[in-house]
Amino acid sequence: xxxxxxxxxxxxxxxxxxxxxxxxxxxxxxxxxxxxxxxxxxxxxxxxxxxxxxxxxxxxxxxxxxxxxxxxxxxxxxxxxxxxxxxxxxxxxxxxxxxxxxxxxxxxxxxxxxxxxxxxxxxxxxxxxxxxxxxxxxxxxxxxxxxxxxxxxxxxxxxxxxxxxxxxxxxxxxxxxxxxxxxxxxxxxxxxxxxxxxxxxxxxxxxxxxxxxxxxxxxxxxxxxxxxxxxxxxxxxxxxxxxxxxxxxxxxxxxxxxxxxxxxxxxxxxxxxxxxxxxxxxxxxxxxxxxxxxxxxxxxxxxxxxxxxxxxxxxxxxxxxxxxxxxxxxxxxxxxxxxxxxxxxxxxxxxxxxxxxxxxxxxxxxxxxxxxxxxxxxxxxxxxxxxxxxxxxxxxxxxxxxxxxxxxxxxxxxxxxxxxxxxxxxxxxxxxxxxxxxxxxxxxxxxxxxxxxxxxxxxxxxxxxxxxxxxxxxxxxxxxxxxxxxxxxxxxxxxxxxxxxxxxxxxxxxxxxxxxxxxxxxxxxxxxxxxxxxxxxxxxxxxxxxxxxxxxxxxxxxxxxxxxxxxxxxxxxxxxxxxxxxxxxxxxxxxxxxxxxxxxxxxxxxxx
Amino acid sequence: xxxxxxxxxxxxxxxxxxxxxxxxxxxxxxxxxxxxxxxxxxxxxxxxxxxxxxxxxxxxxxxxxxxxxxxxxxxxxxxxxxxxxxxxxxxxxxxxxxxxxxxxxxxxxxxxxxxxxxxxxxxxxxxxxxxxxxxxxxxxxxxxxxxxxxxxxxxxxxxxxxxxxxxxxxxxxxxxxxxxxxxxxxxxxxxxxxxxxxxxxxxxxxxxxxxxxxxxxxxxxxxxxxxxxxxxxxxxxxxxxxxxxxxxxxxxxxxxxxxxxxxxxxxxxxxxxxxxxxxxxxxxxxxxxxxxxxxxx
Numbered sequence: 001x002x003x004x005x006x007x008x009x010x011x012x013x014x015x016x017x018x019x020x021x022x023x024x025x026x027x028x029x030x031x032x033x034x035x036x037x038x039x040x041x042x043x044x045x046x047x048x049x050x051x052x053x054x055x056x057x058x059x060x061x062x063x064x065x066x067x068x069x070x071x072x073x074x075x076x077x078x079x080x081x082x083x084x085x086x087x088x089x090x091x092x093x094x095x096x097x098x099x100x101x102x103x104x105x106x107x108x109x110x111x112x113x114x115x116x117x118x119x120x121x122x123x124x125x126x127x128x129x130x131x132x133x134x135x136x137x138x139x140x141x142x143x144x145x146x147x148x149x150x151x152x153x154x155x156x157x158x159x160x161x162x163x164x165x166x167x168x169x170x171x172x173x174x175x176x177x178x179x180x181x182x183x184x185x186x187x188x189x190x191x192x193x194x195x196x197x198x199x200x201x202x203x204x205x206x207x208x209x210x211x212x213x214x215x216x217x218x219x220x221x222x223x224x225x226x227x228x229x230x231x232x233x234x235x236x237x238x239x240x241x242x243x244x245x246x247x248x249x250x251x252x253x254x255x256x257x258x259x260x261x262x263x264x265x266x267x268x269x270x271x272x273x274x275x276x277x278x279x280x281x282x283x284x285x286x287x288x289x290x291x292x293x294x295x296x297x298x299x300x301x302x303x304x305x306x307x308x309x310x311x312x313x314x315x316x317x318x319x320x321x322x323x324x325x326x327x328x329x330x331x332x333x334x335x336x337x338x339x340x341x342x343x344x345x346x347x348x349x350x351x352x353x354x355x356x357x358x359x360x361x362x363x364x365x366x367x368x369x370x371x372x373x374x375x376x377x378x379x380x381x382x383x384x385x386x387x388x389x390x391x392x393x394x395x396x397x398x399x400x401x402x403x404x405x406x407x408x409x410x411x412x413x414x415x416x417x418x419x420x421x422x423x424x425x426x427x428x429x430x431x432x433x434x435x436x437x438x439x440x441x442x443x444x445x446x447x448x449x450x451x452x453x454x455x456x457x458x459x460x461x462x463x464x465x466x467x468x469x470x471x472x473x474x475x476x477x478x479x480x481x482x483x484x485x486x487x488x489x490x491x492x493x494x495x496x497x498x499x500x501x502x503x504x505x506x507x508x509x510x511x512x513x514x515x516x517x518x519x520x521x522x523x524x525x526x527x528x529x530x531x532x533x534x535x536x537x538x539x540x541x542x543x544x545x546x547x548x549x550x551x552x553x554x555x556x557x558x559x560x561x562x563x564x565x566x567x568x569x570x571x572x573x574x575x576x577x578x579x580x581x582x583x584x585x586x587x588x589x590x591x592x593x594x595x596x597x598x599x600x601x602x603x604x605x606x607x608x
Numbered sequence: 609x610x611x612x613x614x615x616x617x618x619x620x621x622x623x624x625x626x627x628x629x630x631x632x633x634x635x636x637x638x639x640x641x642x643x644x645x646x647x648x649x650x651x652x653x654x655x656x657x658x659x660x661x662x663x664x665x666x667x668x669x670x671x672x673x674x675x676x677x678x679x680x681x682x683x684x685x686x687x688x689x690x691x692x693x694x695x696x697x698x699x700x701x702x703x704x705x706x707x708x709x710x711x712x713x714x715x716x717x718x719x720x721x722x723x724x725x726x727x728x729x730x731x732x733x734x735x736x737x738x739x740x741x742x743x744x745x746x747x748x749x750x751x752x753x754x755x756x757x758x759x760x761x762x763x764x765x766x767x768x769x770x771x772x773x774x775x776x777x778x779x780x781x782x783x784x785x786x787x788x789x790x791x792x793x794x795x796x797x798x799x800x801x802x803x804x805x806x807x808x809x810x811x812x813x814x815x816x817x818x819x820x821x822x823x824x825x826x827x828x829x830x831x832x833x834x835x836x837x838x839x840x841x842x843x844x845x846x847x848x849x850x851x852x853x854x855x856x857x858x859x860x861x862x863x864x865x866x867x868x869x870x871x872x873x874x875x876x877x878x879x880x881x882x883x884x885x886x887x888x889x890x891x892x893x894x895x896x897x898x899x900x901x902x903x904x905x
């Protein structure tokens with residue numbers, strides 16, 4: 001009864017729209033940005049009362065496409081943690097999920113399969129290039145283009161999910177993007193400028209929104225709402241969207257960290273490559289927002305988003321603060337989806353994981369059960385799924401960030417930098433020890449090492465002085481091949497601990513380690529300078545004797561005299577401590593055996 | 609001993625950098641440590657290696673010290689030599705005092721060499737410090753000078769110098785091992801031998817006992833032939849090495865080593881060993897030499 005009434009109302013709206021702008025589904029002139037028409041059309045949508053998968057079984061599912069000589073399609077039941085069915089299928093596009101069927105391009109056909117067992121229900125030639133598809137209820141919606149003609153055309157067609165027969169079709173004089181469908185309405189981006197709303201049962205135009213501030217490159221539907229936008233941000237499909245302007249619409253965006261700037265809000269519906277599973281699926285902003293209600297700008301769920309970036313997922317507040325991180329072991333995550341209550345992702349090797357959107361904790365982990373799986377992509381239909389387990393307690397944010405920072409994949413230099421920077425704000429001497437490890441790792445790229453050093457300096461982690469001592473207290477040894485690494489950098493960080501409360505035993509160990517390097521003949525000028533500064537900062541008097549030895553032993557050495565910064569550092573440290581250190585500086589300043597430039601530096605320091 | 613030098617030493621001791629140095633050296637001046645009297649003999653330390661003390665030469669210590677501390681580097685080096693050649697305790701004290709308060713590296717090297725001519729237990733902290741000096745020539749001079757000392761602290765510093773990155777310093781330390789017969793140097797010397805470090809051969813030979821000689825002989829193929837031959841040959845030339853069976857073992861090990869160095873080592877052993885009483889080791893060495901000289905070797 002409700003359906004019938006809705007159909008009548010839609011028909012009336014179509015008449016209204018036609019009266020305003022003609023009967024063409026897509027045209028250059030139309031009744032754009034009609035708030036009333038949009039509101040009425042959207043009111044007709046039949047949306048579930050709570051988050052739910054699109055498929056009619058109600059089960060959270062992932063439809064996973066495997067590569068290889070013979071491609072396969074697996075329907076993986078997330079709740080059961082096992083495959084519901086697996087079929088050979090030459091899937092060439094993203095899989096779209098309807099009520100009781102799935103549809104995808106297979107070879108040169110559009111193929112509908114039963115959702116219950118994967119069997120083929122129907123096949124239909126694509127008839128051009130597939131731009132994108134959608135499914136809703138019992139219908140599939142397919143956008144194709146005939147690019148081989150002199151005047152390319154685009155077409156959207158509705159296919160019956162049971163038979164594949166064409167229910168209606170509409171041509172467009174300009175580029176159509178991948179559609180979305182929801183509750184009896186089809187939304188189709190047109191020329192990146194408009195979002196056309198069509199009656200899903202007839203293809204008749206209802207209304208359309210013209211993007212004024214931004215182009216419209218995607219539209220997507222979740223179980224609780226619909227969304228459109230561009231690389232810049234997201235508009236909610238509601239009455240306010242009729243304005244076409246950010247300020248008046250329910251619009252949201254956030255500034256991504258520059259290292260993750262590749263990530264997008266959704267697939268680009270005008271990029272034919274993204275009609276299939278592609279690398280673009282591996283750099284995705286995962287977000288949710290209430291599909292209806294609320295006023296003003298779009299509010300992301302939990303005031304946060306997650307960013308899937310190849311092997312990694314980061315939780316970010318809308319203010320741009322990293323809240324958590326997840327690093328998937330070894331292989332990339334090829335598909336991801338924010339299911340409202342959980343983040344679901346599938347890896348290249350066929351691992352299926354679910355993360356808590358607030359904490360990044362691994363709530364679920366399973367495998368497809370296919371040896372040596374090579375996953376090309378997956379469509380996740382799991383809205384509302386909420387596994388409660390703690391599938392990998394060891395997968396902490398610190399562990400993830402460290403794993404990212406130490407990752408050997410040269411592609412992720414920027415992300416590693418981001419991870420190290422994020423470590424700066426995380427407490428714990430274990431974190432400091434890991435950063436030291438990264439600095440000392442000879443495989444760490446120079447730029448990353450610089451970032452790690454800056455982070456280490458900024459942490460001022462006096463509790464980790466033991467870790468500094470361990471790292472810096474390594475002697476040069478020709479026989480064993482041992483040599484300290486990054487002495488100057490570590491000493492610089494230690495120098496930043498001046499004034500900090502330091503455990504006496506840790507201080508002694510640290511001073512001993514610094515003195516080892518101070519009196520090592522292999523230490524070079526920058527290292528010695530940093531070591532002297534560190535000793536002055538944390539020595540608490542224990543630095544006087546070794547610095548005095550330095551000054552006395554080298555005061556007649558021209559090489560030492562050439563390093564004016566080092567000379568000044570040694571002298572200033574002794575003068576600053578006063579007492580006997582100052583007396584020795586006075587002696588050096590007066591004794592004729594001292595090289596004059598050193599003597600002058602001594603006198604100058606004493607005169608301050 | 610000047611108070612300034614005592615300060616310096618005590619700081620070394622406090623830092624644990626001159627391990628094993630006598631406690632007396634850590635006493636500040638004026639607190640139980642007698643200042644040496646003018647004209648007194650040099651500190652009575654037994655020179656390592658059983659060498660006789662050099663012939664006494666008296667110098668004008670004050671004048672030479674002034675030259676040692678002066679701006680003229682050549683004169684300072686000359687003064688170091690003169691002070692080192694003197695048996696006067698004041699001369700030795702002057703060298704140590706000046707070393708303790710810093711010298712131009714070239715002069716320091718000469719002063720270290722001079723200091724080592726009259727070993728005294730109180731010297732070791734200063735000399736050991738200089739084995740870590742930035743200039744490798746200074747480190748080498750310090751390591752070599754320590755070869756004249758029999759104290760464990762000196763030996764420890766020498767063994768540490770065998771780990772030095774600089775080949776010259778390692779060679780000087782190896783020479784010091786040879787001089788002082790430092791058994792505890794065996795491990796690093798064997799490691800140096802394995803690395804083919806030329807400094808290791810003679811030093812190892814100087815301290816090798818029968819078991820070590822066997823072990824060295826087993827390194828054939830692991831160590832450059834010339835170095836192995838030098839080491840084994842030097843063992844054979846030691847009058848205090850093992851009995852005839854042990855020598856025969858070394859000769860046979862040497863016989864397996866290819867190259868002219870091995871032939872020369874065998875020949876040297878034959879030359880250095882009297883024909884009578886007849887020895888199997890000599891006979892076999894002689895046969896090996898003849899075979900090699902008659903063939904490709």
